[in-house]
Amino acid sequence: MTGLYIHIPFCKSKCLYCNFYAVASKKLAQGFVEALLQEIETRSHQWKDPHLRTVYMGGGTPSLLLPGDIENILDFIKRYFILEPSCEITLEANPDDISMQNLESWSKAGINRLSIGIQSQNETILKFLGRHHTAEQALEAYAMARKAGFNNISVDLIYGIQGLNNEEWENALLKILSLEPEHFSCYALTLEEKTPYDFQVKKGKLSLPDEELVAQQYEILQEISSHKGYIQYEISNFCLPGYYSRHNTAYWQGIPYLGLGPSAHSYDGIKRWWNPSCIEEWKKLTTLDIGACPCEILTSINQYNEYIITSLRTSWGLSISHINKRFGEKFTRHTLQIANSLTSIYLKKIGTDRIAIKSQAYILADCILERFILMDDSKI
Structure with missing residues (x-):
């Protein structure tokens, strides 16, 4: 769906x-x-x-x-x-x-x-x-x-x-x-x-x-x-x-979506593609295969970073079991290490699996997210 x-x-x-x-x-x-x-x-x-x-x-x-x-x-x-x-x-x-x-x-x-x-x-x-x-x-x-x-x-x-x-x-x-x-x-x-x-x-x-x-x-x-x-x-x-x-x-939950019209983006869980930000150029692609659109193949690090950025924007936060299942043990270890260093002040635990930003810390969300973000796999 x-x-x-x-x-x-x-x-x-x-x-x-x-x-x-x-x-x-x-x-x-x-x-x-x-x-x-x-x-x-x-x-x-x-x-x-x-x-x-x-x-x-x-x-x-x-x-x-x-x-x-x-x-x-x-x-x-x-x-x-x-x-x-x-x-x-x-x-x-x-x-x-x-x-x-x-x-x-x-x-x-x-x-x-x-x-x-x-x-x-x-x-x-x-x-x-x-x-x-x-x-x-x-x-x-x-x-x-x-x-x-x-x-x-x-x-x-x-x-x-x-x-x-x-x-x-x-x-x-x-x-x-x-x-x-x-x-x-x-x-x-x-x-x-x-x-x-x-x-x-x-x-x-x-x-x-x-x-x-x-x-x-x-x-x-x-x-x-x-x-x-x-x-x-x-x-x-x-x-x-x-x-x-x-x-x-x-x-925010990373569910695939289809975007139509000029400049619209689409995402299938692995790659993202987009239409030109120009009506006349977009019209030329409306009868062609999706492959004619510019696209980006998301690496595991790309996908992990996006999950962190989107899930921690929400009140239900991120799921440790989801990270472990989707990205593996190294990403899970990194997530827990950062989360444990922030939990007492900026983060809260929801049940046994989820971690979210405290509402009073939303104003600092960009700084908090930056701690989790991976530029490459050297940190994991």
């Missing part, structure tokens, strides 16, 4: 901080859906497991597509793959694209989970980030989604932004969580290379937020989410009981 990711690369404009492949050109959209449908058919014959547990339409801005196009895409997926009865089908949507007509069309097409990019409740910050909606529009969009019958909604929020003080961040969290979304994701504004934010920082027009302030706002996030009954099941993700993101969780 695998997951399917569909990358829709279109945006009204590129956000300040975003490093995902996206274009703001209607001309490039011509023929996109037809090419995607072709890729769905082609890859369905080449992917070993036709059973899908999740479908995730991300971007870019999938909600910019016409509702009829979304329906066609999902119909094609159902034609060439086998969706389990409880398949989680997520659509990322911007508040300014949400209308009752669109919501009803998305629901009819099979979308059963919405991820709404609220990002902030501060008008100045929304403009700074390059968002097209207002704070009020975001709340109205959420209310419409509820009225349309969506009972699994996730929202995205950003903190650690210049101009966002702790009191305002706390008030924004309380306001959004009072809506009781089933799930929410919170990310600190990060400087990604070759983004508008990166260029402006390098030119001295913008500065990075204070690290201490970012840490304080992360602590506020953890405290309020816990008080409101949310489970922090991953460093940046929170949910009400039973509403974790099944699609993203599969990534």
Whole structure:
């Protein structure tokens, strides 16, 4: 049972901080859906497991597509793959694209989970980030989604932004969580290379937020989410009981996934391959074998490092028995040696087999993970 990711690369404009492949050109959209449908058919014959547990339409801005196009895409997926009865089908949507007509069309097409990019409740910050909606529009969009019958909604929020003080961040969290979304994701504004934010920082027009302030706002996030009954099941993700993101969780558990659309990545457990970050180049590959895509064969060390990085991001952590079975005694010995040196302060044991980062140490996760990472086999 695998997951399917569909990358829709279109945006009204590129956000300040975003490093995902996206274009703001209607001309490039011509023929996109037809090419995607072709890729769905082609890859369905080449992917070993036709059973899908999740479908995730991300971007870019999938909600910019016409509702009829979304329906066609999902119909094609159902034609060439086998969706389990409880398949989680997520659509990322911007508040300014949400209308009752669109919501009803998305629901009819099979979308059963919405991820709404609220990002902030501060008008100045929304403009700074390059968002097209207002704070009020975001709340109205959420209310419409509820009225349309969506009972699994996730929202995205950003903190650690210049101009966002702790009191305002706390008030924004309380306001959004009072809506009781089933799930929410919170990310600190990060400087990604070759983004508008990166260029402006390098030119001295913008500065990075204070690290201490970012840490304080992360602590506020953890405290309020816990008080409101949310489970922090991953460093940046929170949910009400039973509403974790099944699609993203599969990534963190190392389960194979298929990615379609320009720039999308795929993983079969041994190798990873990806589509070009160019619509016209991607179109040329939609009728060809997977082998035509650039790929990376993962060594045992690559696979071990990825398992460490992904599993320790989550509340359930890593499994010693899994490491021993998959990677062998040397990797197990290395893992236990590092874990034992960190357990009293930063790590905790779950039962007899699992080790996880303590929630209060998530802010130091990068430093903790670095201790486990292997550059070569000289350490084992």
